[in-house]
Amino acid sequence: MRASRILAATAAVLAAATALAGLPGEAEARTLRWARSGDALTLDPHAQNEGPTAAVNHHIYETLVARDPKGALIPGLATAWRILPTDPTIWEFTLREGVTFHDGAPFTADDVVFSLNRALQPTSDYKGLLTSVDGVSKAGATTVHVKTKGPNPLLPNNLTNMFMMNKAWSEKNNVAKVQDFKSKEENFAVRNANGTGPFVLVSREPDVKTVMKRNDGYWGKSATVPLEVSEIVYTPIKADATRIAALLSGEVDFVQDVPVQDIERLKSTPNLRVTTGPENRTIFLGMDVGSADLKSDSVQGKNPFADKRVRQAMNMAINRAAIQRVVMRGQSVPTGVIMPPFVNGWTPDLDKAPAPDVARAKALLAEAGYGAGFQVTLNCPNDRYVNDEGICQAVVGMMGQIGIKVNLVSQSKTLHFPLVQKNPPETEFYLVGWGVPTFDSEYIFSFMYHTRDAKFGSWNALRYANADLDRKIESLSSEVDAQKRNATIAEIWKTVQEETLYLPIHHQTLAYAMTSSLDIPVDPENQPKLKYVVFKSM
Amino acid sequence: MTAYILRTIGQGALVLLAVAFIAFSMFRFVGDPVANMMGQEATLADRAELSSRLGLDQPFPVQFLRFVRDAATGDFGISYRQGRPVATLIAERLPATVELAVLSALFASVAGVALGVYAAIRRRGIVAQGVMMLSLVGVSLPTFLIGIGLIYVFAVELRWLPSFGRGETVRLGWWSTGLLTASGLKSLVLPVLTLGFFQLTLIMRLTRAEMLEVMRSDFVRFARARGIPERTIELRHALRNTMIPVVTVAGLQLGSVVAFAIVTETVFQWPGLGALFVNAVQFADVPVMAAYLVFVGLVFVLVSLAVDLAYLAFDPRLRGTLAAR
Numbered sequence: 132m133r134a135s136r137i138l139a140a141t142a143a144v145l146a147a148a149t150a151l152a153g154l155p156g157e158a159e160a161r162t163l164r165w166a167r168s169g170d171a172l173t174l175d176p177h178a179q180n181e182g183p184t185a186a187v188n189h190h191i192y193e194t195l196v197a198r199d200p201k202g203a204l205i206p207g208l209a210t211a212w213r214i215l216p217t218d219p220t221i222w223e224f225t226l227r228e229g230v231t232f233h234d235g236a237p238f239t240a241d242d243v244v245f246s247l248n249r250a251l252q253p254t255s256d257y258k259g260l261l262t263s264v265d266g267v268s269k270a271g272a273t274t275v276h277v278k279t280k281g282p283n284p285l286l287p288n289n290l291t292n293m294f295m296m297n298k299a300w301s302e303k304n305n306v307a308k309v310q311d312f313k314s315k316e317e318n319f320a321v322r323n324a325n326g327t328g329p330f331v332l333v334s335r336e337p338d339v340k341t342v343m344k345r346n347d348g349y350w351g352k353s354a355t356v357p358l359e360v361s362e363i364v365y366t367p368i369k370a371d372a373t374r375i376a377a378l379l380s381g382e383v384d385f386v387q388d389v390p391v392q393d394i395e396r397l398k399s400t401p402n403l404r405v406t407t408g409p410e411n412r413t414i415f416l417g418m419d420v421g422s423a424d425l426k427s428d429s430v431q432g433k434n435p436f437a438d439k440r441v442r443q444a445m446n447m448a449i450n451r452a453a454i455q456r457v458v459m460r461g462q463s464v465p466t467g468v469i470m471p472p473f474v475n476g477w478t479p480d481l482d483k484a485p486a487p488d489v490a491r492a493k494a495l496l497a498e499a500g501y502g503a504g505f506q507v508t509l510n511c512p513n514d515r516y517v518n519d520e521g522i523c524q525a526v527v528g529m530m531g532q533i534g535i536k537v538n539l540v541s542q543s544k545t546l547h548f549p550l551v552q553k554n555p556p557e558t559e560f561y562l563v564g565w566g567v568p569t570f571d572s573e574y575i576f577s578f579m580y581h582t583r584d585a586k587f588g589s590w591n592a593l594r595y596a597n598a599d600l601d602r603k604i605e606s607l608s609s610e611v612d613a614q615k616r617n618a619t620i621a622e623i624w625k626t627v628q629e630e631t632l633y634l635p636i637h638h639q640t641l642a643y644a645m646t647s648s649l650d651i652p653v654d655p656e657n658q659p660k661l662k663y664v665v666f667k668s669m
Numbered sequence: 670m671t672a673y674i675l676r677t678i679g680q681g682a683l684v685l686l687a688v689a690f691i692a693f694s695m696f697r698f699v700g701d702p703v704a705n706m707m708g709q710e711a712t713l714a715d716r717a718e719l720s721s722r723l724g725l726d727q728p729f730p731v732q733f734l735r736f737v738r739d740a741a742t743g744d745f746g747i748s749y750r751q752g753r754p755v756a757t758l759i760a761e762r763l764p765a766t767v768e769l770a771v772l773s774a775l776f777a778s779v780a781g782v783a784l785g786v787y788a789a790i791r792r793r794g795i796v797a798q799g800v801m802m803l804s805l806v807g808v809s810l811p812t813f814l815i816g817i818g819l820i821y822v823f824a825v826e827l828r829w830l831p832s833f834g835r836g837e838t839v840r841l842g843w844w845s846t847g848l849l850t851a852s853g854l855k856s857l858v859l860p861v862l863t864l865g866f867f868q869l870t871l872i873m874r875l876t877r878a879e880m881l882e883v884m885r886s887d888f889v890r891f892a893r894a895r896g897i898p899e900r901t902i903e904l905r906h907a908l909r910n911t912m913i914p915v916v917t918v919a920g921l922q923l924g925s926v927v928a929f930a931i932v933t934e935t936v937f938q939w940p941g942l943g944a945l946f947v948n949a950v951q952f953a954d955v956p957v958m959a960a961y962l963v964f965v966g967l968v969f970v971l972v973s974l975a976v977d978l979a980y981l982a983f984d985p986r987l988r989g990t991l992a993a994r
Contacts, residue, residue: 173752180708253718259710310752312706313722315744317753337751338948339834339940368833368938369947372817376832380824514951545700545953552704554713565709578709589712 161666162362163649165659166374167387170338170367175320176294177249178310180256185292186658187365190343191233192294192326195224195243196287200663202411202473202570202655204287208238208295208327212287219282219611220265226273230350232297233324233331240269245298245307247277254309260289260568262586263608281609284616288569300325329358329662341365349662356662363661378403378644385649387659389642391460391517397644407462407642408653412566414516415469416509416526416634417551418442419559421594427538427559429506436559440499442631444492448533449526449634451484458521463637468628469565469575471638473655476572476620481628484635492533504534510558511539512547517639523562526636554583556592563590564639568656572620573607580604580627593632600626677977681970686737688966692959693733701725702749702953723749725955736959746956750949755960758945764845765835766934766941770927772861777868778919784869785876786911789884790903792877800873807870816863816936823859831856833938864933868922875918879911886910917976924972928965 171187172179197207209224230238247267250257263286265278279286301307306320324332329351330343343363352358366383368374371390377383379400389397389405398405418436419425425434435441451465464472468481496502511523520541527537537560541547550558567574581587581604582596603623610616641653648667651659703720720726724735739746745755784804788797807815824832836852838845847853883889884907892902931943938944942961949957 172750175752178752179706180710256706256708256711259708259712259715312719312747312749312752315747315754317747317757321752336940337753338944366834366938369944370813370936370938373820373833373936373938376817376820376825380828380832382824382832543700543951545702545705545951546698548704549701552713552716583713585714586712589716590709 160361161359162364163360163385163661163664164364164366164383165385165387165661166366166368166377166383168367168369168371168374170365171341173310173318173321174324174332174335175306175310175318176246176296176324176326177252177255177257178318178321180259180292182657183367187341188294188324188326189328189658189660190330190363190662191324191328191332192296193328194291194293194295195226196290198291198656200652200654200660204291208243214282214284214611215276220279222277222279222283222286223270224275224277226275227350228273230327231348232300232327233346234297234300236297236299238295238297238327240272240275242295242298243267243275244269245301246295247275247293249296249301249307249309250293252309254311256309257293260293263289282611283608284611284613285569285571285573285608288571292568295327296320297325329356330360330363333362338367351662357665358662359666360661360664375644378646381646385643385645385651385659387641387643387657389644391462391642393644394460394462394642402647403644404647404650405642405644406651406653407640409464409472409655410566410639410641410653410657411471411473411568411570411655412516412564412639413466413469413471414463414519414522414562414564414636414639416636417561417563417593417632418634419556419592419594420632421596422559425507425559427508429536430501435499435501435505435507438499438501439631440495441501442634444495444499444533445530445535446485446631446634447488447492447495448529448535449636450487450529451637452487453529454522454525455637458518458525459637459640462517462640462642464640465637466635468624469579469633469635470572470624471567471655474567474570474572474575476617476624478621481624487529489532496533496535502534504536506536506538507560508538508540508558510547510550510561511541512544512562513541515544515547516562516564517641519562519564522636526562551590551592555594558592561592565590566656572624573604576604576607576623580623580632595630595632597626674974674978677974681967681974684970685963685966689737689740689959689963690733692962693736694729696953696955696958697729699950699955699958700953702955705952706749740960740963745960748949748954748957750952750954750957755956758957759942759960759964760843761845762940762942762945765847765939766927766930766943768847769857769860769864769933769939769941770923770930772857773865773930774868774919774923774926776861777865777872777922780865781869781872781919782876782912782915785873785915786880786903786908788873788877789880792881801877804870804873807866808874812863812867812932813936815866816859816933819859819863820936830858832859835940860933860937860939863936864926864930868919868926871922872915872919876911876915879914880907883907883910916979920976920979921972924969927968 169183171184172181176188176192194207195209197205199205208227210227211225213223215221215223226240232238244267251261263279263283265280268276270276304319306318310318310321322335329346329349331346333342333344335341345358345361349358368377374386375393378386394405397403420436422434424432455463455465465484466482467484470477509523511520513520523539523541527539530537551561551563577587578590580591582601583591603619607616607619641657643651643653645651651664703716707716724732747754748758784800788800791797820832823830834856835847836856837850838847838853839849847857889902889907892906930941931947934941934943935947946961
């Protein structure tokens with residue numbers, strides 16, 4: 132009894148001491164200097180649907196539905212959301228009370244209606260995520276209804292980058308319309324911001340420096356969101372060597388886009404920490420399986436890719452483990468499916484990478500009538516993904532082993548992606564990486580597998596068309612019964628995996644480097660959220 | 670004289686038009702900006718719509734004429750990458766590049782001439798031989814390697830100087846300068862050394878060769894015969910005659926220093942025009958690329974005009990010939 136009382140007292144004293152030790156961190160001004168290769172293009176929250184832009188905006192603006200550092204959906208400016216029991220085409224969002232914008236204005240239902248309508252404008256780059264939305268209306272002081280064209284069980288997943296602006300501020304500053312690149316003038320929201328987020332914009336010099344300070348009245352401050360950082364100085368540093376040098380010399384504290392060849396060296400440097408983890412992005416090859424004849428190949432009058440055996444042989448020829456070891460220096464997760472592990476529909480079974488088997492691949496090719504091999508051109512970006520060109524070079528060698536002679540054309544992303552996006556596509560064999568912002572298989576199916584038309588399949592450069600599959604894909608967006616929906620997803624994956632339509636390579640892994648007083652985990656969407664940062668004593 | 674200047678300006682305008690034309694005809698090989706301007710969810714129709722809204726689907730001559738018409742009124746459009754007027758972007762970035770380029774040219778000229786003269790006078794000395802060897806390194810090493818080497822030594826190992834950026838700047842009207850703050854001056858050291866190194870070796874080798882030539886000439890021999898001290902001959906008589914070709918080359922190089930600071934700016938994340946251009950190329954930001962290339966053309970036109978006028982000032986004999994041309 133007595134001993135336990137002493138123990139309890141000791142524990143209390145210890146706890147108090149720890150709390151005291153922890154206190155200075157709270158009052159102290161702690162600046163976090165953050166660098167990555169590119170700057171946000173704009174602070175206008177709906178003008179550019181692009182990674183670094185959203186990563187910076189997430190610190191200033193907030194969304195109704197958010198994702199935690201592991202990628203799980205959590206309440207943001209909405210505390211709850213549900214499909215109305217009376218009408219399956221209406222989503223009801225209950226808004227958080229007591230939230231204010233940085234200029235002091237309260238956050239209201241009017242702001243939500245305004246912001247969602249702004250994101251739906253023709254010049255908005257986020258309208259693609261809201262195609263199912265029919266209208267947005269205020270249903271009460273803290274309630275908003277979003278009407279969809281049919282039941283859409285996944286709407287909240289599409290709102291995790293849909294930032295909320297203040298209606299009065301936007302109208303006062305003439306930014307009720309999203310930046311139009313045809314206009315001759317700069318939109319006020321490009322370099323100014325008024326959000327509800329954990330940090331307030333202090334200054335913005337595009338491509339040079341962006342400074343934000345802590346929002347001391349932030350609603351979300353809690354045990355898990357300690358908000359210890361009092362100031363963020365964000366600097367884009369384009370050259371890899373300079374960015375790493377800036378970390379080594381102590382001029383910045385936290386660096387993204389760490390080149391794979393530097394990871395080992397940084398890990399062994401005292402006072403530095405490197406964190407790695409999978410990104411929500413898979414790298415894979417696609418090919419023209421639909422045309423009657425290929426233009427870039429050596430086979431006349433026939434399309435070798437149209438033969439499933441050829442595709443299977445190519446899939447077997449790729450030695451994913453070798454690519455991981457040599458090209459990626461261990462920084463990737465080989466896979467057999469074009470779906471990152473965070474996505475609904477993912478199973479370890481689908482993910483299993485096929486073992487390389489050159490002999491069997493050669494036999495399959497011979498069976499398909501291409502025993503002598505053939506020639507084909509592979510298009511590859513060289514400035515988009517981690518070591519993208521190196522992956523393609525490795526693939527060229529591996530295809531050579533089974534007699535397929537590949538001519539590699541690697542070029543900048545500005546030249547590469549239009550080849551895939553043009554209609555008809557101008558590539559017959561290409562590398563692409565794909566991230567899934569909704570964390571659901573439907574997103575992959577409708578962009579990558581659905582027959583290409585005005586609404587779907589904008590990334591399907593396979594020329595693959597399967598009406599039966601299309602029907603199943605379209606049914607997913609309105610199926611409210613989760614169990615039935617997941618069964619359809621599994622069915623679709625089974626079909627497309629059997630067809631071997633894409634050749635998956637790996638899930639991309641990211642690396643962040645920082646001083647050892649920080650421990651920032653890799654964010655699946657590559658959007659580190661600095662409100663979660665806890666400073667460690669050195 | 671006035672006719673000459675007018676003619677030069679007319680030629681300059683033609684050169685700019687030609688630069689714009691060549692630049693525009695190259696842009697289709699840079700890629701499609703629409704691919705970078707829209708998120709991955711954009712449909713084919715969305716892309717086509719943006720493309721036609723920006724006039725990118727129109728034939729090349731139409732796009733080019735529209736650019737020339739707008740540019741003539743000083744309107745270069747807005748950046749596809751940043752959504753800000755191109756003229757503002759260029760005005761904002763110009764001070765950084767000009768300060769870097771002028772200081773580099775100054776450093777290269779002063780140090781280059783001094784070392785060149787020294788190497789000519791003591792041409793058999795060990796130090797002079799060493800300097801010549803070093804200049805070979807300067808001519809042959811790529812700029813980015815020099816930059817990264819300097820960063821490694823002075824920023825990472827010694828921690829004396831910053832590895833990137835411009836430091837604190839002070840605004841004087843629309844001009845931002847890094848010359849008035851300690852961090853701004855420290856930030857200038859490594860980029861200036863990197864950008865000036867190649868010019869330095871060039872000017873040094875030129876000065877040395879010219880100086881050796883002049884030292885062999887008759888008037889130097891006569892000066893020696895008259896008993897004028899060697900130092901006076903070298904620094905007053907010989908050096909002055911050496912300077913004419915050196916000034917010409919250094920002047921023309923200033924143009925290329927301003928225009929091609931691209932590599933140095935990228936290595937040091939220097940917020941100048943070169944870095945702006947590199948980012949524009951990677952994004953296929955057509956308005957920025959077009960305006961930048963025309964701007965570089967303008968710099969070259971102005972520099973060669975200034976060099977021509979400087980000749981007139983230096984050498985009165987030329988005035989008659991130029992006026993007659």
